[in-house]
Amino acid sequence: MREHEIYARWLAAGTRIAFAVLLATFLVYMLGLLEPLVSPRELARLWALPADKFVAATGAPTGWRWLGFLGKGDYLNFIGVAALASISIVCYARMIPTLPKLQARLAAIQVAVLLVAAVL
């Protein structure tokens, strides 16, 4: 079916790109090419805290505020993470015009649900 082919093609390309970005940015982080918000040594003291306490202790960004921290080595990695979490949204949206009416509605609702999750 045409929708399967389209979804598969976009998914394969998207996953490859997102994974490559994630690896490249992690290399930047680990090589210390960009100063991180939380140094790895400091991180090792704090990673046993719950997420809310970690955020309070480090000033780490929540929501989409990480976009303002892309100059930091650790948060640069969020480009790849967010890309991986966005692929399904893009693939569903791309597939909608190829689907019959009922399935197109389901796909549109699915896109809306994933977008809500992305901004919650």
Next chain:
Amino acid sequence: MEWWIWPIALFVATFAMGIVAVLAGVGGGVLFVPIVSAFFPFHLDFVRAAGLMVALTSALSAAPTLLSNGLANLRLAMPLALVGSITSIVGALVGLALPTQAVQVALGLAILAIALVMWRSGRSEHPHVRRPDALSSALGMHGVYHDPALGREVGWQVHRTPLGLVVFGAIGVLAGLFGLGAGWANVPALNLLMGAPLKLSVGTSGFILSVVDTSAAWVYLNRGAVLPIVVVPSLLGVMLGARVGARLLPRTPAHIVKRLVLAVLVLAGARSLLKGFGI
């Protein structure tokens, strides 16, 4: 201990998990959270977020081939993924709001239950569906796929769709709450409950997982629960391990590996329970 030992240890552990997961026919996501939360120093919030990313990336990587081969079906997956993705948001929000010890105890119980499901659940290659239900017919949840082992086209249809939607809703809550990959539950639900052929169930399960885990992953990401130093070595380890596992698969006795996985899950579940009770 020096900080850099932990990401390296994580890579080694997840590499082994990736191999074992393929050999035992389970998703790497179901092993990740129990083992890493039991034996590594990271808080459960960060482990669950990384677990979702591991399960999500594994599912995303496999889905294109499964879709192209017709072994994952969008019409079968879409309604179930929609329900699961809504409830996984709820599960993730609840999981991040509950006290850690309560989640740890619930996780221990869930892991022990998963081990039981894996041990007891049967499988049916081509379940007999006498008549599709009205909802599955309306949603177009039927079709034909090519089975390379049989060398012919296999027709399929499903039944008990309303109950299937409820079950996938519950699976979504568990996925969001615990950050677990849910193939262990998706496959029996599709195969034994709804009557989809086994191969189609396995392929479609991976697709559903990629959507359900996406919505939960966003919740964890937005709450600051994603640490790249935990996520990236884990992704690399599981994905490289899965490649090695796929090569070892033809000459490894699957039933022995599966018993090993069950033993590890029971151990990790018991450890999680003890941690939850502060022991």
